[in-house]
Amino acid sequence: MLISDRTERKIPRLEGLFGKDDKLAVLMYGEPDPDSLSAAWALREFVKDLVGSVEIISLEPIKRQQNQLFARKLKIPFTIQHEVAWEKYTKFALVDAQPDFFKPQLPISFDVIIDHHPKKGNYPFKFSDVRPRYGSTATILLEYLLTSQVKVGKRLATALCYGLNTDTDDLVRGVSPQDVAAYGYLKPKCDSQLLHTLELAEIPRAYAPYFTEALQTVQAGGLCPVICFSKLPSADICVHIADFLSQFTNMKWVAVGGICDNIMHVVMRESSQGADVGKIARAKLSKYGSAGGHRGKSRAAIPKGVVEEALGKDPSNAALTAWLRGILISRTKKSLK
Numbered sequence: 001m002l003i004s005d006r007t008e009r010k011i012p013r014l015e016g017l018f019g020k021d022d023k024l025a026v027l028m029y030g031e032p033d034p035d036s037l038s039a040a041w042a043l044r045e046f047v048k049d050l051v052g053s054v055e056i057i058s059l060e061p062i063k064r065q066q067n068q069l070f071a072r073k074l075k076i077p078f079t080i081q082h083e084v085a086w087e088k089y090t091k092f093a094l095v096d097a098q099p100d101f102f103k104p105q106l107p108i109s110f111d112v113i114i115d116h117h118p119k120k121g122n123y124p125f126k127f128s129d130v131r132p133r134y135g136s137t138a139t140i141l142l143e144y145l146l147t148s149q150v151k152v153g154k155r156l157a158t159a160l161c162y163g164l165n166t167d168t169d170d171l172v173r174g175v176s177p178q179d180v181a182a183y184g185y186l187k188p189k190c191d192s193q194l195l196h197t198l199e200l201a202e203i204p205r206a207y208a209p210y211f212t213e214a215l216q217t218v219q220a221g222g223l224c225p226v227i228c229f230s231k232l233p234s235a236d237i238c239v240h241i242a243d244f245l246s247q248f249t250n251m252k253w254v255a256v257g258g259i260c261d262n263i264m265h266v267v268m269r270e271s272s273q274g275a276d277v278g279k280i281a282r283a284k285l286s287k288y289g290s291a292g293g294h295r296g297k298s299r300a301a302i303p304k305g306v307v308e309e310a311l312g313k314d315p316s317n318a319a320l321t322a323w324l325r326g327i328l329i330s331r332t333k334k335s336l337k
């Protein structure tokens with residue numbers, strides 16, 4: 001399944017683009033995640049004998065600690081360049097994104113696009129392979145490597161597997177049969193210990209006090225614990241705490257909110273007694289900001305101004321929690337009828 005006619009047809013066209021004089025830059029969009037980093041690395045392996053040189057470039061640093069750890073442990077060969085000397089390169093490739101994502105647009109035209117997001121815009125690409133059905137770009141690149149018999153070493157296999165896992169929430173979200181096949185191929189080749197370390201993730205120790213406060217909320221009871229922080233150094237804390245709390249039994253869902261960079265982030269997770277938190281977030285929070293997600297996981301971003309209008313400047317954690325709880329637990333008009 002990983003060696004498909006589609007990929008087989010694409011390979012000669014991709015290979016035909018490059019010559020030994022080429023200096024290729026492989027770009028990723030925004031703060032690169034494990035899927036884009038591993039896909040970029042796989043593309044580099046695919047083309048490295050065809051071109052004079054190939055460099056993987058990120059225009060932004062990695063902020064998320066888990067992803068920093070991933071890039072460091074797997075020694076992903078990439079550089080961060082805020083200002084790229086575009087003239088140094090003769091060809092440009094983009095993985096796990098499309099040119100329209102960049103605002104403003106980059107002053108270059110891409111020769112190669114490989115992505116799994118829904119198609120956006122029409123460009124005169126020399127080569128594009130966009131497969132929105134796929135759960136990860138890592139899966140598409142694995143097909144290229146296997147179809148053209150490029151060796152996939154342990155480190156690259158681990159990177160691709162982790163990229164696939166993170167983009168599909170461990171194969172539960174937006175998965176195609178090809179993603180499952182890719183996992184079946186990659187898993188036995190992986191450094192399982194390293195994968196395990198990455199999956200456990202490193203929660204910065206500085207976050208511990210937030211956990212203490214959150215645990216007290218859960219202990220206080222209730223089927224739907226809500227906890228908010230009026231000042232957070234990183235919105236990631238909401239994710240870590242919501243993931244952790246959702247593992248307790250006898251709860252329907254958990255919501256963790258916090259204000260960081262002028263946004264109140266709200267992260268919701270389904271718990272053992274089950275509730276569609278995507279639906280809840282959209283129904284209750286979209287009038288305050290943007291909200292979205294699916295059954296098990298959802299997220300909302302509410303401008304700080306909206307919160308301040310309701311609660312005044314610098315609300316306490318308790319006031320913020322009461323406000324969010326009131327919104328989330330309020331009955332909708334429909335159910336009151």
Ligand SMILES: [Mn+2]
Nearest residue numbers: 035096137167
């Ligand atoms: Mn992706």
